[in-house]
Amino acid sequence: MSFKQFDRDFTWPKAEEDILEFWDKERIFERATEAAKDREQFVFYEGPPTANGRPGIHHLISRTIKDMVCRYKAMQGFRVDRKGGWDTHGLPVEIEVEKRLGLKNKKDVLKYGVAEFNQQCRDSVFTYLEDWNRLTRRTAFWLDLENPYVTLENNYIESVWWILKDFFDRDLIYQGHRTVPFCPRCGTGLSSHEVAQGYEEVSDPSVYVKIKARDKDYSFLVWTTTPWTLPSNVALAVKSDAEYAIVQIGAEEGAEKIVLAKDLVEQVFAMLKRDDKNAPDPKILETVNGSEFVGDEYEPLFDFYPEFKAPAYTVVAADFVTLNDGSGIVHIAPGFGADDYEVGKREGLPVPQAIEPNGHFKDLAGKYAGMWIKDADLEIIKDLKIAGQLFKKQKYVHSYPFCWRCHSPLIYIARPSWYIRTTQFRGAMLESSQAVNWKPPETGSGRMNNWLENNIDWSISRERFWGTPLPFWKCEAEKCDKVRAVGSVEQLLSEATNPPSVDELDLHKPQMDEVTLKCECGGTMRRIPELCDVWFDSGAMPFAQWHYPFENKELVEQITFPADFHCRGD
Ligand SMILES: [Zn+2]
Ligand SMILES: [Zn+2]
Numbered sequence: 001m002s003f004k005q006f007d008r009d010f011t012w013p014k015a016e017e018d019i020l021e022f023w024d025k026e027r028i029f030e031r032a033t034e035a036a037k038d039r040e041q042f043v044f045y046e047g048p049p050t051a052n053g054r055p056g057i058h059h060l061i062s063r064t065i066k067d068m069v070c071r072y073k074a075m076q077g078f079r080v081d082r083k084g085g086w087d088t089h090g091l092p093v094e095i096e097v098e099k100r101l102g103l104k105n106k107k108d109v110l111k112y113g114v115a116e117f118n119q120q121c122r123d124s125v126f127t128y129l130e131d132w133n134r135l136t137r138r139t140a141f142w143l144d145l146e147n148p149y150v151t152l153e154n155n156y157i158e159s160v161w162w163i164l165k166d167f168f169d170r171d172l173i174y175q176g177h178r179t180v181p182f183c184p185r186c187g188t189g190l191s192s193h194e195v196a197q198g199y200e201e202v203s204d205p206s207v208y209v210k211i212k213a214r215d216k217d218y219s220f221l222v223w224t225t226t227p228w229t230l231p232s233n234v235a236l237a238v239k240s241d242a243e244y245a246i247v248q249i250g251a252e253e254g255a256e257k258i259v260l261a262k263d264l265v266e267q268v269f270a271m272l273k274r275d276d277k278n279a280p281d282p283k284i285l286e287t288v289n290g291s292e293f294v295g296d297e298y299e300p301l302f303d304f305y306p307e308f309k310a311p312a313y314t315v316v317a318a319d320f321v322t323l324n325d326g327s328g329i330v331h332i333a334p335g336f337g338a339d340d341y342e343v344g345k346r347e348g349l350p351v352p353q354a355i356e357p358n359g360h361f362k363d364l365a366g367k368y369a370g371m372w373i374k375d376a377d378l379e380i381i382k383d384l385k386i387a388g389q390l391f392k393k394q395k396y397v398h399s400y401p402f403c404w405r406c407h408s409p410l411i412y413i414a415r416p417s418w419y420i421r422t423t424q425f426r427g428a429m430l431e432s433s434q435a436v437n438w439k440p441p442e443t444g445s446g447r448m449n450n451w452l453e454n455n456i457d458w459s460i461s462r463e464r465f466w467g468t469p470l471p472f473w474k475c476e477a478e479k480c481d482k483v484r485a486v487g488s489v490e491q492l493l494s495e496a497t498n499p500p501s502v503d504e505l506d507l508h509k510p511q512m513d514e515v516t517l518k519c520e521c522g523g524t525m526r527r528i529p530e531l532c533d534v535w536f537d538s539g540a541m542p543f544a545q546w547h548y549p550f551e552n553k554e555l556v557e558q559i560t561f562p563a564d565f566h567c568r569g570d
Contacts (some may be wrong), residue, residue: 001055004029004355004425010128010288014130016138016140018517019140020137020138020140021233023163029142032074032142033079033081033082033144033450036074036078036079036080037079039077039078039079040077040078040079041078041079041080041081041558042073042074042076042078042079042080042175043069043081043559043560044069044080044081044082045071045541045542046068046082046083046084046085046143046541047084047085047541048084048085048086048149048151048538048541049085049087049132049380049488050086050087050088050090050092050131051086051087051088051125051126051127051128051129052088052093052096052124052125052126052127052128053090053092053128054128054131055131055132056130057550059135060135060139063136063139063141064139065137066139067139067140067141067142067143067348068143070082070142071142071531078195078321080099081144082142082143082144082540083144083147083148083149083344083545084136084143084144084145084147084148084149085148085149085150085151085541086125086126086148086150086151087536087537087538088122088125088150088151089151089152089466089467089468089531089534090462090464090466090467090534090537091186091188091405091464091534092405093121093124093125093466094121094186094464094466095186095405095406096124096127097117097120097121097124099468100120100124100417101117103117105185105187105358106186106187106358106463107305107358109465112511112524114465114510115510116122117351117465117466117508118465118466118508118509121465121466122152122466124366124509125152133145135180135414146539149541149544149545149546150484151468151537151538151544152508154489154505154506154507155547155550155551156544156545156547157468157469157507157508158488158489158507158538158547158550159543159544159546159548159549160468160489160532160536160537160540160544161352161468161485161486161487161488161507161538162472162487162543162548162549162550163540163543163544164242164470164472164485164487164500164532165471165485165486165487165488166487167420168472168483168485168506169485171420171421171471172420172424173217173418173419173420173460173485174418174419174421174458175416175417175418175419175483176416176417176418177414177415177416177417178341178414178415178417178418178419178459179336179337179338179339179341179412179413179414179415180192180412180413180415180417180459181193181195181213181401181410181411182410182411182412182413182415183403183405183406183408183410184356184357184358184373184408184409184410184411185358185359185406185408186403186405186406186408186464187358187463187464188213188462188463188464189415189417189459189461189463190404190410191459191533191535192211192402193535194404195401195404195410197404198401198402198404198407198410199399199400199401199402200399200400200401200402201397201398201399202379202397202398202399202400202409203395203396204222204225204226204395204396204398204400205225205227205377205378205381205393205394205395205396206223206225206394206395206396207222207223207224207225207227207381207384207390207391207393207394208221208222208223208268208326208327208390208391208392208393209221209222209223209301209331209384209389209390209391210222210256210258210388210390210391211223211236211301211331211389212298212299212389213296213297213299214296214297214298214299215260215297216296217257218246218257218258218259219256219257219258219259219389220258220259220260220293220298220315220332221258221259221260221268221324221327221329221391221398222234222236222327222329222331223325223326223327223329223331223332224396225396226336226373226377227376227377227381227384228355228361228373228374228376228380229331229333229336230302230331230333230353230380231301231302231304231354231365231368231380232333232334232335232336232352232353232354232363233300233301233331233332233333234305234308234312234313234333234334234344234349234350234352235311235312235313235314235315235332235343235344235347235349235548236298236314236315236316236329236330236331236332237315237316237317237318237320237321237330237332237343237456238290238293238294238315238316238318238321238322238328238329238330239261239290239295239317239318239319239322239323239328239380239455240289240290240291240317240319241265241290241291241518242261242262242263242286242289242290242323242328243261243262243287243288243289243290243322244259244260244261244262244288244290244293244328244329245260245261245262245265245284245285245286245287245288246258246259246284246285246286246287246288247260247265247282247284248281248283248284248285249257249280250281250283251280251281251283253517255280255283255368257285259288259293259326259329260327260328260329261323261327261328261329262284262287262329263323264323264325264327265282265284265327265329266564267325268282268327269281269282271392271394272392272559279481282373287299288556290317291317291434293315294315295314296314296315297310297313297315298313298314298315299313300313301384301389302365302366302458304352304354304364304365304366305352308350308551311347311348311349312349312350313529315406316332316343316347317338318330318332318343320339320468324503330400332344332349334349334350334353335351335352335353335413336353336411336412336413336414337412338412341414346480351414353413353414354368354514355373357413357450358413359372359408359411360372360373360569361371361376362375367379368380370555373411380402381393384504391404417459417461418459418460418461418470418472418528418530419457419458419459419460420458420460421457422455422456422458423455423456423457426452426453426455427468429452430449430452431454433449433452434447434449458533458534458536460532460533460536461528461530461531461532461533462530462531462532462533462534463529463530463531464511464531465509466508466529466531467508467531467532467534467537468481468532468536468537469507469508469509469512469513469527469530469531469532470527470528470530470531470532471485471486471487471527472484472485472486472527472528473485473486473516473517473525473526473527474523474525474526474527474528475521475523475524476520476524477521477522477523477524477525480519480521480523482519482521482525483528484517484519484525486503486517489505489507490549492515495517496515496516496517496520497516497518497524497549498514498515499515499516500514500517509531511528512527513527513529515527530545542556542559542560543556543560
């Protein structure tokens with residue numbers, strides 16, 4: 001083997017090919033790995049790419065860096081295992097299959113059949129495997145692609161289940177109600193890193209609405225950019241220590257009166273003047289402290305929830321109300337916003353959701369029933385205008401999140417969800433992060449630390465089809481809410497009242513939805529329908545790639561729980 005530098009046909013790409021050929025022929029990677037077998041370990045974790053997408057330039061960068069570090073450590077005399085892996089679950093796979101089959105939403109998938117749909121997902125997962133293998137070899141990334149871990153395999157899922165059961169038994173998993181960014185088309189909540197990928201500058205309607213105070217001669221002025229949430233309104237929030245003004249619109253005796261933050265009067269009426277020189281001037285009649293309105297009732301804009309009684313449709317105080325824009329009075333819809341939900345919880349408000357999670361109005365919403373939220377926006381504005389309750393309509397350009405896969409606008413909706421108490425480990429994680437030798441240091445002190453400091457409990461459930469089923473079975477019996485976690489295939493088969501055949505065992509939907517367990521109370525336990533966040537799959541890799549603790553127990557514990565390991569959080 002030589003570089004043949006003086007050959008007429010020498011090129012660097014050609015030289016690289018020659019070297020790769022030599023490595024292949026002499027099995028250099030395998031032999032180097034074999035020779036290092038008994039040396040001290042340097043642990044390398046290959047975060048798995050999704051093989052149903054083509055590799056991109058960012059993969060080239062990350063793979064080059066990974067290889068450099070591993071090579072350097074190997075040359076220093078360490079044993080560096082380089083197990084490859086593939087991320088095979090989740091939305092990216094489902095969306096590809098949906099597109100190919102012409103399915104538009106979750107209903108279509110159900111009609112098509114979950115078993116067949118998931119089979120299509122499974123078949124499509126390795127569409128670009130050859131591209132990946134070629135790229136990996138050509139960039140000289142030494143990686144064991146002969147024995148990769150694959151997140152869809154039963155063994156892998158079994159390890160993920162084992163972890164989840166361990167968390168469950170330690171009371172680190174709970175079911176809650178939280179406001180999540182939700183894609184109405186995909187029908188699932190998105191994680192914050194997914195949301196961050198889809199912000200776009202868009203123009204939405206911005207409307208100022210007059211909501212009549214009960215038994216008073218004025219209306220509260222409210223600003224919103226999501227008119228479709230108005231039918232789900234149950235409260236108005238003011239800033240209790242701010243000054244509000246009762247303003248007469250125009251100088252005429254008996255003219256209409258509205259309430260808004262005193263600091264915003266000028267701004268709001270200037271906005272009217274911009275479009276219409278003859279717009280009325282404000283006449284401030286009285287200045288009132290925000291706290292004085294708290295508890296006041298108002299007349300709901302719509303009559304979709306006649307059963308609601310006070311404290312619904314009253315004015316409440318909230319710290320998050322600002323006087324920067326709008327009117328200083330915030331419309332509260334606890335079903336559609338994290339702040340709103342918190343206020344609702346505090347005040348004991350109902351949580352109406354006039355729309356289905358698919359973004360279409362429910363039947364109870366009268367003339368809007370079945371309407372898509374964005375279409376309803378226009379209709380609602382029109383109706384408010386007819387009712388004389390529209391103060392002003394504008395366009396509002398702002399940055400709004402869209403689904404990174406299907407491009408639907410996300411909505412913030414309160415959903416039942418399963419959580420891991422990651423916040424219980426915030427301190428331990430920060431401590432660990434500070435002990436890491438980050439390169440460059442800002443990645444640790446900045447981005448990672450900020451993220452850890454602001455850590456919130458991890459919402460791990462996903463309402464989809466192709467992924468690791470959450471291994472929690474819930475009792476159906478009335479007055480029994482027992483939940484049992486299943487942490488192994490052995491447990492599943494021994495506790496199931498209708499165990500699946502071992503030869504055809506598939507730890508996915510729909511097979512796992514058919515397995516029932518018997519509750520202590522005698523009732524039937526069924527699996528909850530949700531799947532696990534695909535990021536949990538890849539995050540479980542340090543254990544699951546070795547099928548821990550069912551295999552390779554010693555190897556994994558030696559790596560993962562060294563003598564000074566202390567990050568158990570409690
Ligand atoms: Zn989507
Ligand atoms: Zn029970």
